[in-house]
Amino acid sequence: MKKLVHDRGKCLECAGCVGVCPAMALDMYNLDLQIDNAKCTRCGLCTKGCPVGALTLQEVADAT
Amino acid sequence: MLREQYDVVVIGAGPGGSVAARELAQKGWTVLLLEKRERIGYPVRCGEASTNLSDLESYGPIDEDCIETIINGIYIYGPNGVNIEVPKPGTGIMLNREKFDPMLAHLAENDGVELVTLARVDSVGGIEGKGSGEFRTVRIVEGNGPTEKVSEVRAKMVISAEGVEARIGRSLGIPCLQKPTMTCTGVDIQVEGLLTKPDYLTFWQGHDFINDGYIWSFPKQKSNVTNFGAGFLFGGKHQKNILETTQEWLDKLFPGSKVNKVVGGLVPVSSTLQSYTLDRFALVGDAAHHTNPLTGGGIAAAMRAGRYCANTVHQGLERGELSAAFLKTYEKECYKRFGKTHDFEFKFRKFLLHLNREEQVGLYKVLQGFALSGYKKTAFLKTPIQTAKYLAKFAKFKG
Numbered sequence: 001m002k003k004l005v006h007d008r009g010k011c012l013e014c015a016g017c018v019g020v021c022p023a024m025a026l027d028m029y030n031l032d033l034q035i036d037n038a039k040c041t042r043c044g045l046c047t048k049g050c051p052v053g054a055l056t057l058q059e060v061a062d063a064t
Numbered sequence: 065m066l067r068e069q070y071d072v073v074v075i076g077a078g079p080g081g082s083v084a085a086r087e088l089a090q091k092g093w094t095v096l097l098l099e100k101r102e103r104i105g106y107p108v109r110c111g112e113a114s115t116n117l118s119d120l121e122s123y124g125p126i127d128e129d130c131i132e133t134i135i136n137g138i139y140i141y142g143p144n145g146v147n148i149e150v151p152k153p154g155t156g157i158m159l160n161r162e163k164f165d166p167m168l169a170h171l172a173e174n175d176g177v178e179l180v181t182l183a184r185v186d187s188v189g190g191i192e193g194k195g196s197g198e199f200r201t202v203r204i205v206e207g208n209g210p211t212e213k214v215s216e217v218r219a220k221m222v223i224s225a226e227g228v229e230a231r232i233g234r235s236l237g238i239p240c241l242q243k244p245t246m247t248c249t250g251v252d253i254q255v256e257g258l259l260t261k262p263d264y265l266t267f268w269q270g271h272d273f274i275n276d277g278y279i280w281s282f283p284k285q286k287s288n289v290t291n292f293g294a295g296f297l298f299g300g301k302h303q304k305n306i307l308e309t310t311q312e313w314l315d316k317l318f319p320g321s322k323v324n325k326v327v328g329g330l331v332p333v334s335s336t337l338q339s340y341t342l343d344r345f346a347l348v349g350d351a352a353h354h355t356n357p358l359t360g361g362g363i364a365a366a367m368r369a370g371r372y373c374a375n376t377v378h379q380g381l382e383r384g385e386l387s388a389a390f391l392k393t394y395e396k397e398c399y400k401r402f403g404k405t406h407d408f409e410f411k412f413r414k415f416l417l418h419l420n421r422e423e424q425v426g427l428y429k430v431l432q433g434f435a436l437s438g439y440k441k442t443a444f445l446k447t448p449i450q451t452a453k454y455l456a457k458f459a460k461f462k463g
Contacts, residue, residue, distance in 0.1 A: 016330035019227075024231060024235070031107075032208070049249055051249045051250060051251045051307055
């Protein structure tokens with residue numbers, strides 16, 4: 001099972017990922033990225049749209 | 065303390081939102097301007113090059129602090145050493161958007177706009193009420209975390225200048241999602257000192273550099289730094305990380321540069337959306353894909369759109385008529401003033417990028433001749449066969 005993982009250290013808070021997410025699973029509250037795992041379809045578009053590679057899909061045992 | 069009802073609620077205190085809010089407040093309407101970030105204009109998500117000073121000043125007095133550089137021309141490094149120089153005194157301004165965006169928002173506030181920061185819009189409801197009493201309910205979350213406060217206000221009109229995120233527009237069914245190959249992802253590295261000609265915008269474009277986008281160097285004279293950046297179409301051929309790509313080009317072109325900070329951003333380059341208004345709702349700026357699809361510039365277009373939107377909404381509020389059909393006036397004005405040009409530039413970009421290296425060098429030579437002549441159309445007569453060849457190709461090009 002894959003899960004979207006956000007690296008806060010890399011993130012530029014540009015919200016590009018929010019703009020490209022077709023599932024509306026992402027939102028930026030002030031400078032804080034919110035990921036709604038229930039909505040995320042693991043399509044990976046945000047990992048390509050992110051200019052710095054701060055988002056990655058990673059294999060996890062429990063994706064909830 | 066928020067009121068229960070406003071004539072207009074504007075979402076997003078970027079340049080487009082602040083201009084729309086201010087111009088409506090100046091006409092006497094009650095306007096609430098919501099910004100979800102705590103600090104307006106921070107972090108910057110932009111290369112900061114914009115339109116000329118007199119254009120900017122048509123929106124109000126511009127603080128000297130916001131202006132970094134008066135741009136007097138552009139220089140483009142093209143493929144195979146075919147470079148294009150375009151001198152144009154006063155053609156643009158390098159802004160300091162950490163100062164510019166708050167300044168515009170405060171101009172709006174001074175003219176009676178109620179500005180609330182750290183306030184995100186959770187939802188905009190459907191049409192309620194009847195006739196001239198129609199409204200939309202805007203659900204607002206103020207603050208962050210445990211101290212957040214939820215409230216609802218009624219708006220006769222909602223203008224959303226929510227940027228590339230465009231969640232509100234999408235939640236109401238407008239197709240404003242940023243799609244692969246129709247969107248550029250970009251990074252801007254702020255470097256110490258002035259890397260290139262101090263009063264020029266410098267670009268590197270084409271197959272020898274980044275063909276799916278370009279590299280830029282925009283000097284900020286007042287701060288003695290340069291915005292060095294790059295952007296390319298996301299989801300296209302170029303799969304490498306844009307930050308790594310930009311850093312590599314910086315090291316190659318200006319080795320030993322001292323980096324101050326890095327900002328990122330997304331730029332819609334699809335040209336303007338077909339439709340971006342609903343009953344009592346309109347998008348402005350990046351959310352409506354008002355950005356220039358060739359240069360990626362979006363500040364001036366957003367401000368223009370903010371103004372045209374305010375004009376139409378003002379007339380609509382006076383007549384009690386803010387249907388989607390009525391708001392088309394706003395879309396038509398945007399199309400006339402910049403949308404038509406953007407559609408042409410969209411086609412030109414696709415054309416330029418699809419050419420192979422040899423064809424691209426030929427086209428750059430034709431354009432170089434045009435620029436050298438001081439943009440005299442007769443310059444094309446010096447290379448009639450080449451010019452005719454590219455014109456014919458372009459006319460046939462379907463994208």
